[in-house]
Amino acid sequence: MADNETKEGNSVDGPEVLGAKTSRRRIIAGMGAAAAGGAVAVATLSRNGGGEQGGDTKVVAKKVGQVPTNPEDEAWNKAPRQSITMDSQKMVLPYKLTAMLKAIEVRALHDGSSIGFRLSWKDTEANDLTIAVDGFRDACAVMLAPAGAPPGVRVMGTVDQPATILHWKADWQRDVDQGFQELEVEFPRATADFHPPIAPTPEPERHVTVTDYIDREVTWWLPGIHAQNPVSNPRKTVPVEKMLAKGPGTLATTDTQDATGKGVRTDDGWAVTIVKPLTATEEGEPTLEAGGDAAVAVALWSGTDNDSGGHKTPSLELLTLHLE
Amino acid sequence: MAEVFNWQLGRKMLYPYEESRPQKQGGAVFDLNKCIGCQTCSLACKTTWTSGKGQEYEFWNNVETKPWGSFPEAWDVNILDKLGTQSWGSDGTYTGKTIFESAPEGKKNLGWTPTDMDYAYPNRGEDETNVSIRTRDYKLTLPHDMWYFYLPRICNHCTYPACLQACPRTSIYKRPEDGIVLVDQERCRSYRVCFDACPYKKIFYNHTTRISEKCVMCFPAVEEGYMPRCMRNCIGKIRTFGFVSPPDKMREDNPVDFLVHVRKVAKPLYPQLGLEPNIYYIPPIHVPDSPFLRQMFGPTAGEAQETYKNAMEGNDKELVAVLLLNVSTDRILERFKVEGNYVLGWDINGDEVVRIPLKEPTIERPAFDEALTVYRYNTP
Numbered sequence: 001m002a003d004n005e006t007k008e009g010n011s012v013d014g015p016e017v018l019g020a021k022t023s024r025r026r027i028i029a030g031m032g033a034a035a036a037g038g039a040v041a042v043a044t045l046s047r048n049g050g051g052e053q054g055g056d057t058k059v060v061a062k063k064v065g066q067v068p069t070n071p072e073d074e075a076w077n078k079a080p081r082q083s084i085t086m087d088s089q090k091m092v093l094p095y096k097l098t099a100m101l102k103a104i105e106v107r108a109l110h111d112g113s114s115i116g117f118r119l120s121w122k123d124t125e126a127n128d129l130t131i132a133v134d135g136f137r138d139a140c141a142v143m144l145a146p147a148g149a150p151p152g153v154r155v156m157g158t159v160d161q162p163a164t165i166l167h168w169k170a171d172w173q174r175d176v177d178q179g180f181q182e183l184e185v186e187f188p189r190a191t192a193d194f195h196p197p198i199a200p201t202p203e204p205e206r207h208v209t210v211t212d213y214i215d216r217e218v219t220w221w222l223p224g225i226h227a228q229n230p231v232s233n234p235r236k237t238v239p240v241e242k243m244l245a246k247g248p249g250t251l252a253t254t255d256t257q258d259a260t261g262k263g264v265r266t267d268d269g270w271a272v273t274i275v276k277p278l279t280a281t282e283e284g285e286p287t288l289e290a291g292g293d294a295a296v297a298v299a300l301w302s303g304t305d306n307d308s309g310g311h312k313t314p315s316l317e318l319l320t321l322h323l324e
Numbered sequence: 325m326a327e328v329f330n331w332q333l334g335r336k337m338l339y340p341y342e343e344s345r346p347q348k349q350g351g352a353v354f355d356l357n358k359c360i361g362c363q364t365c366s367l368a369c370k371t372t373w374t375s376g377k378g379q380e381y382e383f384w385n386n387v388e389t390k391p392w393g394s395f396p397e398a399w400d401v402n403i404l405d406k407l408g409t410q411s412w413g414s415d416g417t418y419t420g421k422t423i424f425e426s427a428p429e430g431k432k433n434l435g436w437t438p439t440d441m442d443y444a445y446p447n448r449g450e451d452e453t454n455v456s457i458r459t460r461d462y463k464l465t466l467p468h469d470m471w472y473f474y475l476p477r478i479c480n481h482c483t484y485p486a487c488l489q490a491c492p493r494t495s496i497y498k499r500p501e502d503g504i505v506l507v508d509q510e511r512c513r514s515y516r517v518c519f520d521a522c523p524y525k526k527i528f529y530n531h532t533t534r535i536s537e538k539c540v541m542c543f544p545a546v547e548e549g550y551m552p553r554c555m556r557n558c559i560g561k562i563r564t565f566g567f568v569s570p571p572d573k574m575r576e577d578n579p580v581d582f583l584v585h586v587r588k589v590a591k592p593l594y595p596q597l598g599l600e601p602n603i604y605y606i607p608p609i610h611v612p613d614s615p616f617l618r619q620m621f622g623p624t625a626g627e628a629q630e631t632y633k634n635a636m637e638g639n640d641k642e643l644v645a646v647l648l649l650n651v652s653t654d655r656i657l658e659r660f661k662v663e664g665n666y667v668l669g670w671d672i673n674g675d676e677v678v679r680i681p682l683k684e685p686t687i688e689r690p691a692f693d694e695a696l697t698v699y700r701y702n703t704p
Contacts, residue, residue: 092492094517095430130514133529134439171534183378183531187440196375208377210532221376224533227509232533249493251513306437309492309515 055085057317059117059296061108063324067116068109069262071271076118079107084298087316091155092248100302100313110323115288116261116275117142117166119298123269127303128170131186136303138170140263142274146286147293147320154297154318156245162284165243165251166259166274170303173239173263180234182209195221210234239263240274244284248310256281278323288323296321325424328484331571332595332622333418338425339598340432340489349483349503350541351568351602352555353583353590354476355647357609357632358562361387361450361474368557369478373540378532381443384539385554387476391616393449396442396525400594403523404619406434410596412623422598423486423523433486435520473608476562478554479526479539480593480601481505487538490521495536502567503602504541512536523597549656549672561651566658568602577659579646579669580604587643589631591621609633645682653678 059082068075083103089096104121119140127138144164145153157163175181184190184207194200195208197218213219214234224232230241230253240261245251258281263272280287286294299314301307327336328343369385386395394400403423410420423434481498485505488496495511496518498504507518507527512535518527519536527538542552550556555565566580574581583590583604590604596619606628611617613626621628635643645667649660655671657678662668669678692699 090430093430093432094492097430130534131531132440133443133519133531134437134516136516186531190380192377192380194375195377196371210377213377222378222530222533223376223509223537224512224530224535229510229512229533229535231513231535234532251493306516309513309517311515311517 055103055316056082056319058082058320058322059084059106059108061110061115061321061323063290064109064111067111067114067275069116069260069273069275071118071120071262071264071273075109076107076273079109079118082106082108084319085316086300086313089310089312089314092310094311096305096307096311096313100300100305100307104298104300106298108321110278110288110290112278112290114275114277115323116273117298118271118273119300120266120271121269121300123300123302123304125304126170126265126270128174129181129186130171131181131183134306135186136306136308137301138270138303139168139301139307140270140272140274141165141167141299143297143299144286144288144321145295145318147295149295149318151318153295154314156248156251157284159246162244162246164254164280164282164285165245166261166276167241167243168239168261168263168272168274169241170263170270172236172241175234175236176239180210180236182207240276242276242282244282246284254282254285288321290323292323294321294323295319330422330484330598330600332592332600333422333598334415335417337422337484337598339484340424345483345570346498346500346503348501348567349569349602350481350546351503351566351580351604353564353580353604353606355562355564355606355650356473356475357606358560359387359474359476360560361389362559363387364557364559365476365554365563368553369539372542372553376530376532378530379528379537380531381440381446382528382530382537383446384526384528385476385478386446387474389447389450390473390475390620391449392472393447395446395448396438397445397448398442399438399523399525400620402436403434403597404594406436407596412596416623418596420596422596424484424489424598432490432517433521435486435490435523437516437520438525471608471611473611475605476554477524477526477593478552478603479505479541480524480599480603481539481541482602483600484598486521486523486597486599487518487527490517491515492517499543502541502543502546504543504546505538506540506543507536507538509533509535509537523594523599524601546656550654551651551656556651556654558651564646564650565656567656568604575659577661579649579657579660582642582646582660587631587640588624589628589635589643591625591628594620595622606632609636641682645680648680648682649678652680 060080062079084106085103086099088099107118109116129135130137149161153161198208198212219226238260240259242254242257242259243251244254259276261274263270278288288294295318297315297318299312301312325338326342328339330337365385366383374382388395413419426434495508514535527536529536551565555563564579568580571585574585576586589606592601607621607625609629617625645662649669655677657669658672659670665682667680671677
């Protein structure tokens with residue numbers, strides 16, 4: 001298909017931009033795929049059984065030479081486009097009564113040592129700051145469990161079968177790309193006489209920064225940072241957090257943090273990659289291998305709707321992940 | 325959902341956790357007849373706990389001016405508005421709904437999420453109303469009862485905290501040894517359901533650490549038997565800090581129990597919300613016993629006013645004695661006794677730490693000091 005050609009079809013929410021920002025394609029899903037001409041081959045790959053409401057129940061990770069971390073890398077075109085049906089969240093209070101969108105596009109690649117997922121979805125308002133008291137972030141996550149995991153694992157794992165969660169956050173992305181976002185980003189005219197024990201400086205433009213606290217070893221004035229809460233970490237190096245959960249409310253950051261990724265804005269949403277080694281490093285985390293299967297689910301958060309925690313849009317089902 | 329007993333409501337109510345009272349419950353009584361709105365308590369807390377970058381707007385202790393002000397903006401009006409008109413029975417039982425019993429679909433309780441602008445005017449209602457009523461339209465007509473009072477507030481370390489039950493990952497806990505409610509700084513992931521849930525809006529979000537935090541009732545001091553900073557620094561000596569008991573376990577010689585359960589002069593703040601808060605207030609006697617006051621302190625607010633007035637007229641030596649103990653020492657008092665014209669106080673170790681005359685002795689000095697051969701002057 002030509003880069004500027006668009007096709008109407010039974011579309012999922014919104015167009016999606018892949019590769020260079022000037023190219024534009026409409027996502028084709030459901031029966032509209034058959035009319036896509038050159039896209040038939042891709043459409044066939046994504047029509048694995050057809051889940052509820054026409055979404056895919058299988059995510060296929062195609063083998064490539066190297067999994068790209070950049071969501072704008074052309075290599076993602078090799079991955080089959082899967083459409084994952086999304087759902088509201090009415091299992092654990094507080095509920096998200098309405099899903100933010102009906103489906104998102106997921107692509108997966110692996111190279112024998114790492115696996116990568118590329119999620120893209122429409123969210124016209126970017127929320128990548130969590131400084132304001134009501135500043136909630138956009139985020140997405142991929143959940144992994146061993147193949148054959150019972151459907152209940154979709155709800156944050158179970159005691160018998162933990163779920164591994166790889167969580168990309170838009171505000172972490174911004175911290176990584178632009179450096180830690182101090183509160184002046186949201187409140188540019190904020191001033192204070194004194195932040196003990198850092199002596200007030202005479203320069204009017206000088207603001208106390210987190211670095212001042214770290215250098216002087218007085219981080220107890222910043223309790224979350226002092227407690228080494230990963231959410232408070234002012235020195236993030238990756239925008240993706242790896243966690244394990246054994247049921248709702250049990251989510252915990254894992255000791256090994258070997259996931260990475262990158263999220264970029266598209267014309268009307270996000271395109272995010274989440275990449276991690278195939279080999280598991282945590283108890284309960286599945287080891288993936290070429291030719292093998294696992295269970296996978298995804299979830300989205302929209303800061304515009306004050307999403308956080310379980311107030312999210314999860315995939316309707318726990319899907320099968322197959323590595324070529 | 326479990327059924328728990330809320331003695332302030334005089335009935336059982338629904339709450340997500342089983343009833344489980346702590347061994348001791350840190351609490352206090354604030355005498356609103358003596359608060360001068362000096363904000364020393366607010367700054368005592370701030371210099372101790374909330375002077376970090378990201379905490380500038382946080383007032384774990386704040387003092388607002390009623391009826392005009394509130395911090396954050398309209399915190400009480402908002403939740404009362406959402407709750408709607410409710411009633412108390414003639415026997416003193418609350419017949420209305422709590423915020424837990426009014427939970428909308430998909431939420432654990434009635435609540436609302438503030439924005440940063442709601443914290444922008446901490447002392448609203450204090451200064452800007454001090455202009456002639458002829459120059460601004462305050463909708464005042466004669467006859468009108470001109471009154472105001474200061475309402476100092478901290479986290480109430482409730483028996484049934486809304487914040488604690490809201491957190492989907494149990495990052496908030498209530499200590500069994502002293503009932504202090506804390507946000508686990510390692511565990512919080514800033515979902516901020518607690519921020520939405522607390523009707524008193526005493527959970528805050530740190531702009532720098534990006535997680536929630538709240539009043540810790542100066543637990544390191546309380547563990548050693550010392551009062552929290554806001555209590556021990558009170559200039560007006562309005563605060564009685566101690567360990568408050570439920571009615572069936574109260575001790576008459578415990579200062580806080582005496583005020584709350586024996587004289588019943590100390591009332592909870594907006595008890596109808598259903599959290600069984602553990603900070604109590606002696607209602608101001610210059611405010612009419614009105615729907616406003618009863619909405620704030622319950623249907624027996626007027627009785628508390630009468631009890632207080634009676635004591636101020638010289639008819640209740642014991643009540644005056646207990647109030648004199650306020651901030652007379654930095655030690656937490658667990659026991660008091662009136663002995664003759666003195667009131668004595670014992671700390672948590674059983675040591676007598678304070679002995680106060682009920683009437684401050686008057687000493688007359690002649691105008692000329694013979695020993696120093698100088699005149700004494702009255703210095704104002």
